Amino acid sequence: MxxxxxxxxxxxxxxxxxxxxxxxxxxxxxxxxxxxxxxxxxxxxxxxxxxxxxKDKDEIVTSICRQNFLLLTEALDSILVRDLPPLEMLRACLRSYIQFGLDYPDHYVVTLCLPEPAPRSDRDVHDNLSVLDVGLSAFNRLAGGLLGCMQAGVIRKADVELTAQTTWMMIHGITSLLVTKSSFPFLDRNRLIEHYLDRVLLSLGAAIVPQDPDEKIL
Amino acid sequence: MxxxxxxxxxxxxxxxxxxxxxxxxxxxxxxxxxxxxxxxxxxxxxxxxxxxxxKDKDEIVTSICRQNFLLLTEALDSILVRDLPPLEMLRACLRSYIQFGLDYPDHYVVTLCLPEPAPRSDRDVHDNLSVLDVGLSAFNRLAGGLLGCMQAGVIRKADVELTAQTTWMMIHGITSLLVTKSSFPFLDRNRLIEHYLDRVLLSLGAAIVPQDPDEKIL
DNA sequence: TTGATTTTCTGAACAGTGTTCAGTAGGCTG
DNA sequence: CAGCCTACTGAACACTGTTCAGAAAATCAA
The missing domain is CATH 1.10.10.60 (Homeodomain-like)
Structure with missing residues (x-):
């Protein structure tokens, strides 16, 4: 047949x-x-x-964004295999996340900035979650990085889930604003990002924030 | 006449x-x-x-949101007059900002989460900025609080503008995600917020993060 | 090859949206 | 009272996502 x-x-x-x-x-x-x-x-x-x-337009858009987010996980993976010192690796991952948002502003906005549509069925609830799931699967790599840093003793030991969620929120803060409010008079982007990363790592209890003047976001 | x-x-x-x-x-x-x-x-x-x-729908929506943001500045002002220790005051302001987002999710999303419309005229550029301006005028109060903390020596001395912008980004991170992604399995909201505030203050170089178990966001 | 059946696809319509503009009604002025 | 000017409207335009009866095409059976 x-x-x-x-x-x-x-x-x-x-x-x-x-x-x-x-x-x-x-x-x-x-x-x-x-x-x-x-x-x-x-x-x-x-x-x-x-x-x-x-089934509707949203399913198309969601599908595209989900696919797109795989690029982020790939980017993160390429960092993870580089076998850097824990803290530098974490910093590189965070920077990569921001870079992803800057590279794919529309995809980032659709998946992580727009409010989720009001669910009308149980399927919708599931769909909403599954989109975030991709973003989170990317972030789980970060959570792994966090755990690695904790075990290496370079950041404060704490609830990993709590730390991961709050770190994600932090990194989403700068990413979303840079992407959605590009006309705002932000200070020099690179300076802003590096200072931000300093602060994020500091908030994790990192005693010495690693310097890496080479890596720059364009 | x-x-x-x-x-x-x-x-x-x-x-x-x-x-x-x-x-x-x-x-x-x-x-x-x-x-x-x-x-x-x-x-x-x-x-x-x-x-x-x-002139168009956007002008109406913008006008409403601008007006609404005055509530935030008022809330912040009511904290500023309370004459708290610098660090506690800062923490209260940050918490108030998050609370504002939770209280008026739609207003918050429209002004700070949605991408600004592509400007077609010079007026549009100006309009986009003026909306953010209100949000920033609210945040200028926070910047004042930051400066106060620096002068009091309870946080690290640094570029105020840089610190203000990055602090805003941080606080926007948690606010926007709580508002737009309410179906995500975030940990207990209060625990999350207080931990987040701990981290934000810590990232400012605050040696001792103030405890205030009374103040809770509902 | 023909006829019946199933699958795939379409055109038209529905109910909305923001926006524009010619034209009308009503109050004010000379 | 005539003329004007402002405030307002109805209808239309160009879109949007979505639904559904029915046409077309491909497959299967006789």
Missing amino acids: GVTERRAREKEELHDRILKAASALFAEDGYASVSLRKIAERIEYAPSTIYLYF | GVTERRAREKEELHDRILKAASALFAEDGYASVSLRKIAERIEYAPSTIYLYF
């Missing part, structure tokens, strides 16, 4: 084309100008066809 | 009624369900009439 297999493959193909088209629009003109009609036009199908592959 | 005065007064009255109606809708059903047609219906005018009083 193989006909059902081919159909399944074709179905998946269109599924991906929709995602790709949406992703392109996303990257080209920003989130605001991603509409179902524009997506439909790109893939040369009627707008209503999209609903045979996604 | 007095006729022109009356007219001016009437014009201002309708201006306020629009703002009040929008503000009510804002508070009742959240930002998402504030539409010009709903506002128009409330004040019993045609939607197009609103454009004689505001």
